[in-house]
Amino acid sequence: MMDELNFAQKQRLAYIDFKLYFTGMLTRSEIVGHFELGLAAATRDIKLYRELSSDNMEYDNVEKKYFITKKFKPLFEHDARRTLIKLANNISDGFDAIGDTSFPIESPSPLNVPNIDIIAKLSQAIIHNKPINVIYTSLSSGSGARELVPHSIVDNGLRWHLRAFDRKTKSFRDFVLTRITKVTILPQIPDSDESKLEDHQWMRIVPLQIIPHPNNVEYPTAIQLDFGMEDGMLEVNVRAAMAGYLLRRWNVDCSEIGTLAGPEYQLFLRNTQTLYGAENLAIAPGYQA
Known part of the structure; x- marks a missing residue:
């Protein structure tokens, strides 16, 4: 069925997929505003997305939003490096395709590429201001569980970091994305001293x-x-x-x-x-x- 869709339809479905994956939620008005569509057209896009991926989202009648489900599997393939650049620049089209044009531009080969599922969970936690439990491997202490309150994903020029409050050391620290192997979003509300505003550095x-x-x-x-x-x-x-x-x-x-x-x-x-x-x-x- 996907092969029968035109480019514009795929682009709108990719947007829905991207919003769910990296923010954990979606509204019809976001589709309307992003693509300058009518509500009826946005409703058709959501219906089509649900036909293609029936277990990816569920509607909350109270909040009037669609939320990601635990069974979510992305409908599109999201490249980790491009996604991080999109998130850093507030780009949410979800579409990685660049067409048939080949540009004569080369960039250095990356030596490390973070896991896309880890990026998605971290992005969701930051947007919804939720603490997380992670499995993190450090050079000094090896692998272990940590509770963090993340507020930013950072490109330091060589690799990507998570800036977060570390409940173990009670301080704000940088955590290398590729050393995070598991993320569980916790339902709590962080304390005020764990917020970005308290990260004085x-x-x-x-x-x-x-x-x-x-x-x-x-x-x-x-x-x-x-x-x-x-x-x-x-x-x-x-x-x-x-x-x-x-x-x-x-x-x-x-x-x-x-x-x-x-x-x-x-x-x-x-x-x-x-x-x-x-x-x-x-x-x-x-x-x-």
């Missing part, structure tokens, strides 16, 4: 003043062009929790007077004092508290 914005390296770059104009610097400087506002990742990714020399040598260090952090109190600075090149 996340809420604090740090201004980074980045300039061409004073010792390693012979022609600083080239670096200014590379990074679109104005008046010889690039100012980047970043969350304190993310500063270390960004500085490592771009090999920004964070020593006080630019002492790191080597062709990889083309950038220098002019205002190192702004990093005081930020986390993850052990990975910031050359930084000393």
Whole structure:
């Protein structure tokens, strides 16, 4: 039956599938608003989706919404990397197809790709503000169960992290997505001190003043062009929790007077004092508290 549908129908069904999988719920008005359809047309799309996947959703008469069921199996294949990019940019079309056009663009091969079912459960928990129980494997303590209250999924430039309150250590931490092997959404309501607003490292914005390296770059104009610097400087506002990742990714020399040598260090952090109190600075090149 799927082969008999046209592209527009498949796109609307993919949207329904995406909304259920990654938010756990769907309303007719969302379909109407997203595709500029009438209510009758949206109703037909939902009916068609239910004919193709009868166990994927159920209607709640009180909330007037369709909710994902425990028997849910995605009707479409959702690529993990593309889905994370969609979630990061609030794109919810659900459709991974890019047509027949081949673009002459290459990107680095990813070394780790998170499990799509894990991404879906985490996304649902964050949207509905629910704590989770996970099986997590760390480098220091191996595999074990943890209770977390997640609030964001983060791309640190090399891999994807979950930012969450860890009930074991009673602190906000980063958890690598690929090390999470099981997620169970808990029915509780998190305490106020577990909310994103209490994650001070996340809420604090740090201004980074980045300039061409004073010792390693012979022609600083080239670096200014590379990074679109104005008046010889690039100012980047970043969350304190993310500063270390960004500085490592771009090999920004964070020593006080630019002492790191080597062709990889083309950038220098002019205002190192702004990093005081930020986390993850052990990975910031050359930084000393």
